[in-house]
Amino acid sequence: MIKNHKKSTSLKQLANCIRFLAIDAVQQANSGHPGMPMGMADIATVLFKDHLKFDPSDPRWIDRDRLIISNGHGSMLLYAALYLTGYKDITLENLKNFRQLGSPTAGHPEYGEFSGIETTTGPLSQGLANSVGFAIAEQILNDKFTINTFNHHTYVFAGDGCLMEGLSHEASSLAGHLGLSKLIVFFDDNSISIDGSISLSASEDTIKRYEAYGWNTLSIDGHNHEEISKAITIAKNNSSPTLIACKTKIGFGSPNKESKSSSHGSPLGEDEIKLTKENLNWPHKNFEIPDELLQSWRSFSDRNNNIKKEWTSNNKQIINSSDFNDYFSATFSKELNLKIQEFKNKHFLDGTNCATRKASELSLEIFTSEIKNLVGGSADLTGSNNTKTKNMMPISKGSFKGSYIYYGIREHGMAGIMNGLALHGGIRPYGGTFLVFTDYCRPSIRLAALMRLPVIYVMTHDSIGLGEDGPTHQPVEHLASLRAIPNLTVIRPADIIETMEAWEYALNSDSPTILVLTRQNLPMLRENNQINIIQNGGFPIIDYKNYDATILATGSEVEIAWDASKKLSEEKINVRVVSLPSWEIFDKKSEEDKKNILGNMPIFAIEAGVINGWEKYVPTENFIGMKSFGASGPYKKLYEHFGITAECLVKLIKKKGK
Ligand SMILES: Cc1ncc(C[n+]2csc(CCOP(=O)(O)OP(=O)(O)O)c2C)c(N)n1
Ligand SMILES: [Mg+2]
Secondary structure (H helix, E strand, O other), X not given: OOOOOOOOOHHHHHHHHHHHHHHHHHHHHOOOOOHHHHHHHHHHXXXXXXXXXXXXXXXXXXXXXXXXXXXXXXXXXXXXXXXXXXXXXXXXXXXXXXXXXXXXXXXXXXXOOEOOOOOOOOOOOHHHHHHHHHHHHHHHHHHHHOOOOOOOOEEEEEEHHHHHOHHHHHHHHHHHHHOOOOEEEEEEEOXXXXXXXXXXXXXXXXXXXXXXXXXXEEEEEOOOHHHHHXXXXXXXXXXXXXXXXXXXXXXXXXOOOOOOHHHOOOOOOHHHHHHHHHHOXXXXXXXXXXXXXXXXXXXXXXXXXXXXXXXXHHHHHHHOOHHHHHHHOOOOOHHHHHHHHHHHHHHHHHOOOEEHHHHHHHHHHHHHHHOOOEEEEEOOOHHHHOOOOOXXXXXXXXXXOOOEEEOOXXXXXXXXHHHHHXXXXXXXXXXXXXXXXXXXXXXXXXXXXHHOOOOEEEEEOOOHHHHHHOOOOOOOOHHHHHHOOOOOEEEOOOOHHHHHHHHHHHHHOOOOEEEEOOOOEEOOOOOOOOOOHHHHOOEEEEOXXXXXXXXXXXXXXXXXXXXXXXXXXXXXXXXXXXXXXXXXXXXXOOHHXXXXXXXXXOEEEEOOOOOOOHHHOOOHHXXXXXXXOOOOOOHHHHHHHXXXXXXXXXXXXXXXXO
């Protein structure tokens, strides 16, 4: 039985503004998800009206509360609320163009389209993981700058889908462990997803689950404004993160589609819209918001005027301080650049022979002591990824003065949380695991790339070179699959200097970078220290005026290419060796620069990975790499077994190159 909602209070009508903007936009686009906005409209209305700290005239105010719509299919709820509350960069016209090509009102919220969109969501649960990063960032900055500067909440809308995804476990478990008390999740407990009732596929007790994580939990009627407001007040005053399970009806108010999965992802249809309008006492035209209701929505943020004023006057000095600048807009200092140069000189002269994961740690020793906002971490492989430097202290529950996060064995969680840390501002995150487990991080890496977040991934044990752990741990297709992600820079350095350069590049980049690092030692092969190979993407480390062929190699295989070239030189065959640590950087160079480096003689390539992608530089038969999964054994034996050796390269070049 559908209840008659006609006895609407004005709060109900304020919520109906969201409902009907969503209904109309989805109907007009003939595509989209009306169910969630209709179901969560009451929660959004109470949150914006009485609780959310926000200022539409200054949407990026650093101490604003963050609102994250993890169930991003309900994007129209966010667009409607931003429009209604008066964010300047969103118009009614935008809502009318929902889901149209070129319109910022994309199917799912896209970071950067509107100033009020905190993160890109759509892949369920990513927003929830981001929110844990937001909440950690707030705590770290709060500890550094005092509560007067950073004191905001992170609110999340999450559906059944978000909480079913495995990622929600990883992120929520860590949030509970760290006691992120300013994290408040509204669980849209409507028991419906696309296939129908949640009972088709789940029967756990979500409240008990979150209690077990150490969260504060509340259960409310998600359509009862008083209960919603009370729950938020309780949540704000709790010392743990809070899950508010809000019993809602998907498609609320639609006589034939309420509480049914049919309202999830299709337009209601003209007839049903008519009935819904009658049912919710909404006599207005499509996209029409009565003045009185719009003015009411527009006044919601007035509540924050004094808070904002006070904050601004209290923080004038801080915001202009060099300390603050170090967190929010730091560039490399002269001293840092000097230290980097000294580092390169020293290791060049010493001829340092070390694993690039170790080289990364040695580089980080400098960066973590000079760059204040670096927050590192690892998914339980700190000692293997070499991500924690001597001066780094871990953060823990109640103590966020440190700069290192023990993420636990939660790779996906780590990657999603790092996105949140980066999105919050004031924090520069990096985190590590084995390269093979980028598969476990991939959905969040992809979103970092889509949003162009400057997250740095420290991915070690980058090939069969890791040896005895065997094929489960040996990446083979990973370089190719990561290089396939747009906006992501993959760097596989060949020595300690390239590793330092890779860090320099990553820390100066405004998009994500993956550092692909070895477990095994690599020698110093370069003959000079003048060229920044990473900045060039690739550069010859052996060259001849007249040469017979070029070998391209990355990371650990540069040594093999070098060996092959030396062997061939004994037979008077001159082979240029190009270290090509980053395709993405190299490919951005001018055609002429690229030609100069690749040369005009036959080109060969060697990499302990699959061929995919190398075809753009070399004919397929000129590539030496992996054609299968790896194997367990000492790494030198594996290189021989898979034919990734100087001898094989020499043979190939002699056969094909001359
Ligand atoms: C990772 C991921 N898997 C699948 C989807 C496709 N999808 C979008 S919404 C949805 C159902 C979500 O159910 P729920 O969170 O309960 O949303 P509601 O229907 O209640 O709005 C699915 C499977 C997705 N967006 N992300
Ligand atoms: Mg649901």
